[in-house]
Amino acid sequence: MKYDIQNLRVVNRITDTLKPIYQLREKYSLDDIFISMDNIIICISCAIIAVNIYGKNPEDFDEYSSSYMRDKKTITKDIQIDELLSTSTGYLTRKLLPYSLGMVSYTDIEPIIYGINKELSTVEKALSNAPQFYEADEKEILRLLTNIIKKERTSTLQEWLKATINYKMLIKEKYIEEKTIINNDSLIKIADTFSYNELSKHFGDTQGDAYSI
Numbered sequence: 386m387k388y389d390i391q392n393l394r395v396v397n398r399i400t401d402t403l404k405p406i407y408q409l410r411e412k413y414s415l416d417d418i419f420i421s422m423d424n425i426i427i428c429i430s431c432a433i434i435a436v437n438i439y440g441k442n443p444e445d446f447d448e449y450s451s452s453y454m455r456d457k458k459t460i461t462k463d464i465q466i467d468e469l470l471s472t473s474t475g476y477l478t479r480k481l482l483p484y485s486l487g488m489v490s491y492t493d494i495e496p497i498i499y500g501i502n503k504e505l506s507t508v509e510k511a512l513s514n515a516p517q518f519y520e521a522d523e524k525e526i527l528r529l530l531t532n533i534i535k536k537e538r539t540s541t542l543q544e545w546l547k548a549t550i551n552y553k554m555l556i557k558e559k560y561i562e563e564k565t566i567i568n569n570d571s572l573i574k575i576a577d578t579f580s581y582n583e584l585s586k587h588f589g590d591t592q593g594d595a596y597s598i
């Protein structure tokens with residue numbers, strides 16, 4: 386099915402979400418790819434459309450089967466939504482859903498798409514789901530997280546949010562000395578410095594159905 390997307394912010398969100406995955410392709414051969422780019426484009430686009438145009442939440446995706454509805458000549462709104470959700474939750478592609486919804490970094494889904502172990506950069510380790518596992522790079526990871534949070538390093542809002550989540554987790558796990566901690570008041574002040582355009586780019590069209598990550 387083809388979707389007539391006239392909302393430029395949704396189009397830009399899809400493009401920005403796909404861009405890091407395309408850039409990763411240069412590191413791999415065709416034999417390394419587990420999920421085809423066609424499927425990646427379709428599934429990520431469907432998830433973003435479902436959330437930003439039809440106002441769906443992460444829980445809504447769980448209610449739909451992984452079957453992909455095809456050859457529908459007459460499309461109603463309900464059937465369209467059902468196809469968007471079911472396409473986003475296919476057998477392999479449902480693993481891309483957290484990335485499609487902005488919950489994880491592209492580095493977290495890299496092994497899902499390319500299926501090959503590679504040495505991560507320190508930034509990739511810092512923004513991964515488990516930065517505490519990289520003990521050899523602990524000091525550098527903490528330095529990078531601090532730089533990202535303080536906006537001393539050029540980063541996207543998604544990277545800033547991920548860095549903040551990881552930073553708070555490391556505080557909770559006692560990896561960071563109390564005297565060096567960036568407190569919540571400071572975090573709120575830094576968060577307030579993001580522009581309207583940065584917020585709109587990350588969270589989607591604020592004029593449509595509300596959705597918070």
